[in-house]
Amino acid sequence: MNVFEEIHHRLSSKTRIRSLFKDVHVEDLERIISRMQDVMQEKLEARNKIDEERQAKQESIEAVKQIMAERGISMEDLDDLEVATPKRRRNVQKFTFEFQTEAGDTIQWDGSTTGRLPRDFQAYLDRTGKKRLDCVVEN
Known part of the structure; x- marks a missing residue:
């Protein structure tokens, strides 16, 4: 109690x-x-x-x-208004990046220019002083 x-x-x-x-x-x-x-x-x-x-x-x-x-507006009109307005999507462009590990292996990675990176790729960028876009492979 x-x-x-x-x-x-x-x-x-x-x-x-x-x-x-x-x-x-x-x-x-x-x-x-x-x-x-x-x-x-x-x-x-x-x-x-x-x-x-x-x-x-x-x-x-x-x-x-x-x-x-x-004004002749009903709740259904408001609901229709919300449906008619499309939601904006993030437009994230994907690239293929190429980098070398400390062991000398060449690796390709598909990703964007924002967000987290694989450890090996981040280590490569730190080692060389390059930016992500410098590692983009032209297709």
Whole structure:
């Protein structure tokens, strides 16, 4: 049982409340009740604020619906608009690169001018000071 459930269990019955506060002075009990009322007031204010925000949002939605109705636009029209707009694709050009490993083997690698490189290719570029485009094989 978590703390909230335990407190809720203790405070849900008058008999359990009496036993819980049997040794507490009246002044202390009044202070506890006052603090509980303050917490309750804060909760009510927070709930009212959320309700006001929800109401304002609902009014905005109704205003947008009214404008859409006046102009003859439906939700389906908005859905069609999203479908009609194609998504842009990345246009990555692929090349064949040729480089030599430290052992002297010549290797060809297919890739782009961006992104990660094979270790051997990166080591070759570091060793020679060349750029990727200097290693492109013309086909």
